[in-house]
Amino acid sequence: MTNSKSEKYEFQAEVKQVLDIVVHSLYTDKEIFIRELISNASDATEKLRHTQLTEKSILQEDLALSIKVHSDSEKNVISIQDHGIGMTREELVENLGTIAHSGSKAFLKAIQESGEKNENLIGQFGVGFYSVFMVADSVDVYTRSWKTEGEALCWSSDGSGSYEIKEVEEALDRGTKIVIHLKDSYKEFTEKTRLETVINNYSAFIQFPIQVNDEELKTMGALWLKNKKDISDEEYKEFYKFQSKAFDDPQFWLHFNADAPLEINALLFTPTENMEGFGFGRMEPGVSLYCKKVLIDEEPKNLIPEWLRFLRGVVDSSDLPLNISRESMQDSTLVQKLNKVLTKRYLKQLEEKANKEPEAYDAFWKRFGIFLKEGVTSDFTHREQLLNLLRFESTYTKEGETTSLSDYLSRAHDNQKEIYFLFGANRNAIEKSPYLEAFSTRKIEVLLTYEPIDEFVINHARSFKENNFVSADSAEIDLESISKADEPEGEALDPESEKALCEYLKETLSDIKEVSTSTRLINSPAMIVNSDKMMTAQMKKMMKAMQKTDGLADEASSIQLEVNSKHPLIKNLANLYKSDSELSELIARQILDTAKISAGLIEDPSSLVERNYKIMEKLSTKASN
Ligand code: ADP
Numbered sequence: 001m002t003n004s005k006s007e008k009y010e011f012q013a014e015v016k017q018v019l020d021i022v023v024h025s026l027y028t029d030k031e032i033f034i035r036e037l038i039s040n041a042s043d044a045t046e047k048l049r050h051t052q053l054t055e056k057s058i059l060q061e062d063l064a065l066s067i068k069v070h071s072d073s074e075k076n077v078i079s080i081q082d083h084g085i086g087m088t089r090e091e092l093v094e095n096l097g098t099i100a101h102s103g104s105k106a107f108l109k110a111i112q113e114s115g116e117k118n119e120n121l122i123g124q125f126g127v128g129f130y131s132v133f134m135v136a137d138s139v140d141v142y143t144r145s146w147k148t149e150g151e152a153l154c155w156s157s158d159g160s161g162s163y164e165i166k167e168v169e170e171a172l173d174r175g176t177k178i179v180i181h182l183k184d185s186y187k188e189f190t191e192k193t194r195l196e197t198v199i200n201n202y203s204a205f206i207q208f209p210i211q212v213n214d215e216e217l218k219t220m221g222a223l224w225l226k227n228k229k230d231i232s233d234e235e236y237k238e239f240y241k242f243q244s245k246a247f248d249d250p251q252f253w254l255h256f257n258a259d260a261p262l263e264i265n266a267l268l269f270t271p272t273e274n275m276e277g278f279g280f281g282r283m284e285p286g287v288s289l290y291c292k293k294v295l296i297d298e299e300p301k302n303l304i305p306e307w308l309r310f311l312r313g314v315v316d317s318s319d320l321p322l323n324i325s326r327e328s329m330q331d332s333t334l335v336q337k338l339n340k341v342l343t344k345r346y347l348k349q350l351e352e353k354a355n356k357e358p359e360a361y362d363a364f365w366k367r368f369g370i371f372l373k374e375g376v377t378s379d380f381t382h383r384e385q386l387l388n389l390l391r392f393e394s395t396y397t398k399e400g401e402t403t404s405l406s407d408y409l410s411r412a413h414d415n416q417k418e419i420y421f422l423f424g425a426n427r428n429a430i431e432k433s434p435y436l437e438a439f440s441t442r443k444i445e446v447l448l449t450y451e452p453i454d455e456f457v458i459n460h461a462r463s464f465k466e467n468n469f470v471s472a473d474s475a476e477i478d479l480e481s482i483s484k485a486d487e488p489e490g491e492a493l494d495p496e497s498e499k500a501l502c503e504y505l506k507e508t509l510s511d512i513k514e515v516s517t518s519t520r521l522i523n524s525p526a527m528i529v530n531s532d533k534m535m536t537a538q539m540k541k542m543m544k545a546m547q548k549t550d551g552l553a554d555e556a557s558s559i560q561l562e563v564n565s566k567h568p569l570i571k572n573l574a575n576l577y578k579s580d581s582e583l584s585e586l587i588a589r590q591i592l593d594t595a596k597i598s599a600g601l602i603e604d605p606s607s608l609v610e611r612n613y614k615i616m617e618k619l620s621t622k623a624s625n
């Protein structure tokens with residue numbers, strides 16, 4: 001080969017980093033480089049098929065789309081050739097000289113995060129094209145772009161700091177041929193049977209014929225078009241990993257075919273791991289759109305709702321116009337229809353899971369429940385269905401166990417028309433709160449919510465099967481009409497003293513709206529109740545932080561205090577304010593602030609602490625006199 005116009009380039013720093021790790025790795029499953037190169041060949045061929053739909057002049061338009069693997073054990077060389085889109089000079093530099101692509105980027109990130117050269121990561125992330133340098137002394141990439149004006153080029157490198165691109169004189173077929181000069185110790189990869197085993201393992205789902213030394217391999221092809229009966233669980237799992245470039249097993253999958261109103265063949269996988277939960281950032285939608293086995297769009301935007309972005313898989317509809325452009329596809333009514341059908345079917349699968357395999361559903365809920373909650377807040381169309389799928393801990397469940405809203409209602413009292421919930425930092429904090437007292441003595445169940453999104457969820461839902469959600473700290477709850485409480489022990493103040501005490505408190509604690517005696521408190525002396533049934537104190541705080549308080553009454557002036565007139569502290573206070581106004585004022589303020597703590601309303605405890613010392617000082621002076 002004559003080398004006119006040979007140019008030398010340096011790899012980008014990040015590429016050098018990846019190459020350094022790959023070349024010196026002791027990772028044992030070197031064979032993954034075959035998976036990576038065949039997957040690239042397949043990607044390039046898919047892209048060519050797609051380009052054919054929109055472009056008129058394509059080099060060697062009629063060239064058959066297959067992938068050819070050749071080995072030469074004498075020369076210790078293997079080659080992998082495709083007739084895909086190929087690469088121009090700029091593309092060679094961009095694609096093979098820099099890291100802009102998915103696999104290697106994720107690999108680098110994971111390496112940086114784990115802080116060590118974790119060799120297993122190579123297998124997990126593949127490292128794409130560069131993995132070839134695990135086994136190669138040098139690599140030549142012959143390539144010719146589909147663009148008719150393109151040059152025939154050869155990219156070469158030994159995987160150290162630089163690479164070379166030269167023009168090739170002889171005519172090349174469209175596409176790319178990767179020639180791998182194997183290190184002596186990897187001669188095994190030139191054996192035909194070895195190659196076939198590896199390819200069958202990794203590349204069984206390639207949509208194009210694969211030939212190894214001119215003999216065609218049997219591949220799985222478009223799994224989603226096959227009959228369910230003929231597909232094993234193993235094949236589904238392998239397909240998931242292959243198609244979604246995933247590292248986990250699918251938790252479950254949905255394979256369905258429909259003819260009307262639309263022709264749909266879909267295979268939707270629910271992963272095991274929630275990658276957003278791992279801090280990988282917001283997921284992109286991962287269900288690819290095909291028309292008659294031709295990939296139309298790998299990550300179409302509107303095919304599934306945002307809140308189902310964790311789903312992976314394939315949707316094939318022959319009703320799609322083949323030459324649809326990606327832009328017009330985003331808002332095509334057909335895609336919207338597909339979206340509707342897919343969402344409905346998937347939610348139905350979840351419902352069935354929840355009913356028939358509650359444990360499996362629980363496992364799903366733990367990792368992906370957050371997405372369904374997002375759905376409740378953002379997707380009005382599916383809200384009813386989604387509400388059925390929500391799970392919460394409650395005062396009737398054990399820690400870590402959950403209930404559905406329907407089950408909650410099935411346990412509700414006959415007269416109970418509301419669904420009670422209470423928000424708090426964790427189960428322990430909520431269980432000790434004064435708000436639950438009235439509910440537990442009346443055996444009324446309360447849902448326990450811990451995550452900030454829960455409040456938005458409940459706020460958006462407002463009701464479930466015509467039962468309103470009501471926060472357990474709200475002022476207007478009439479629990480007595482639902483279920484009678486056991487009469488709490490101890491005698492209450494007489495009505496006159498109650499009234500006088502409430503007036504005294506209202507006056508002393510001038511910045512609150514109302515003081516009344518409580519019918520709900522059992523063991524605690526006082527609590528703050530909330531005038532908005534669905535707006536918890538936490539929610540108010542959040543709204544305030546987001547400066548959305550317009551229209552909400554000022555926090556202080558909306559506070560309503562309820563006191564327990566059977567509680568010794570309250571009873572004592574009814575006398576104390578007549579004899580020692582200074583101490584009783586301190587105690588009154590302390591009662592209010594302590595109730596604020598239970599309501600989650602205290603952000604700065606300093607004045608409470610200071611007052612506490614003052615009270616102790618007064619009491620100890622009294623006692624020691
Ligand atoms: P990824 O496949 O995740 O993008 P790779 O390292 O495997 O990363 O490949 C890098 C890029 O090189 C690809 O995105 C593609 O643009 C280009 N490329 C690799 N192999 C081929 C090929 N056979 N034909 C055309 N382009 C290719």
Ligand code: MG
Pocket residue numbers: 036039040103128129
């Ligand atoms: Mg790749």
